[in-house]
Amino acid sequence: MSEGSFSAWLREQCASEWDAVVAHPFAAAITTGDVPDAAMRRYLEQDFQFVDSFTALLGAAVAAADTFEARVPYGRFLGQVATTEEKTYFHRALEALGGSTEAATEPVTAEFARLMDDVRRSLDYPLIAAVLCVAEWCYLGWASRLSGPPPENWVHREWIELHEGEEFRAWVAFLRGELDRLGPALDAARRAEVLAVFRRAVELERRFFDMAGAGH
Numbered sequence: 421m422s423e424g425s426f427s428a429w430l431r432e433q434c435a436s437e438w439d440a441v442v443a444h445p446f447a448a449a450i451t452t453g454d455v456p457d458a459a460m461r462r463y464l465e466q467d468f469q470f471v472d473s474f475t476a477l478l479g480a481a482v483a484a485a486d487t488f489e490a491r492v493p494y495g496r497f498l499g500q501v502a503t504t505e506e507k508t509y510f511h512r513a514l515e516a517l518g519g520s521t522e523a524a525t526e527p528v529t530a531e532f533a534r535l536m537d538d539v540r541r542s543l544d545y546p547l548i549a550a551v552l553c554v555a556e557w558c559y560l561g562w563a564s565r566l567s568g569p570p571p572e573n574w575v576h577r578e579w580i581e582l583h584e585g586e587e588f589r590a591w592v593a594f595l596r597g598e599l600d601r602l603g604p605a606l607d608a609a610r611r612a613e614v615l616a617v618f619r620r621a622v623e624l625e626r627r628f629f630d631m632a633g634a635g636h
C-alpha cells in the first residue's frame with residue numbers, strides 16, 4: 421500500500437474486475453428500465469438468498485467491530501434496511517414478477533453465501549468490513565451511473581433508490597472509513613488477507629451479474 425486510503429488501494433488492486441461490475445450490461449439495463457421481467461425475477465430470486473447471508477454478516481459486524489461507534493451504524497443498517505426496506509421490496513417485487521422466495525440456488529449465489537458465511541464465522545472484523553464494503557460500494561457504483569430520469573417501472577426504480585441517495589452514500593462512506601481506519605494498523609500479511617477477500621467478493625459480484633444477464 422502506498423499513498424491514499426486503504427479502501428482506495430483495495431479497489432485499485434481489482435480495478436478491471438471492479439469496472440466490469442459497475443459498468444455491467446445487466447446493471448446498466450436496470451438503470452434504463454430495460455431488464456425483461458423474467459430476467460429481473462431470476463436476479464431478485466437469487467438476490468433474496470444473497471440478502472440472507474448478507475444480513476447475518478451485518479450481525480457479525482455488530483459483534484466483531486472493535487468500537488462502540490462502529491457497532492451503531494451496523495446495527496442501524498441491519499434494523500432499517502435489511503429487515504424493512506429491502507425485505508418488503510423483495511416480497512413486493514417477487515410477487516409482482518411471479519417469482520419465489522425459495523427458488524433453486526444458482527452456483528454463484530451459493531459461492532457468495534459461502535464466502536459471507538466463512539467470513540462471518542471467523543468474526544475477523546477487517547475481513548467482515550471488506551466483504552460488506554464491496555457489496556455496498558460497487559452497488560452504489562452502478563446505481564449512481566443513472567444518467568437520465570429514473571425508470572418508470574417501480575421494480576427497477578426502487579432497486580436503484582435502495583442503492584443510491586444521501587443515506588446510502590453515507591453508509592458506503594462509513595464502510596470505506598472503517599477499512600481506512602483499520603488498514604494502517606495491519607501488517608503486509610494481514611493486508612494481503614483482506615485484499616484476497618475483497619478481490620473474491622468483487623469477482624463474485626461480477627459473476628452474479630453474469631448469471632443474472634445470461635439469457636437476457
Ligand SMILES: Cc1ncc(CN)c(N)n1
Binds near residue numbers: 556625
Ligand atoms: C449480489 C449483491 N451484492 C450487493 C448487494 C447490495 N446490497 C446486493 N443486494 N446483491
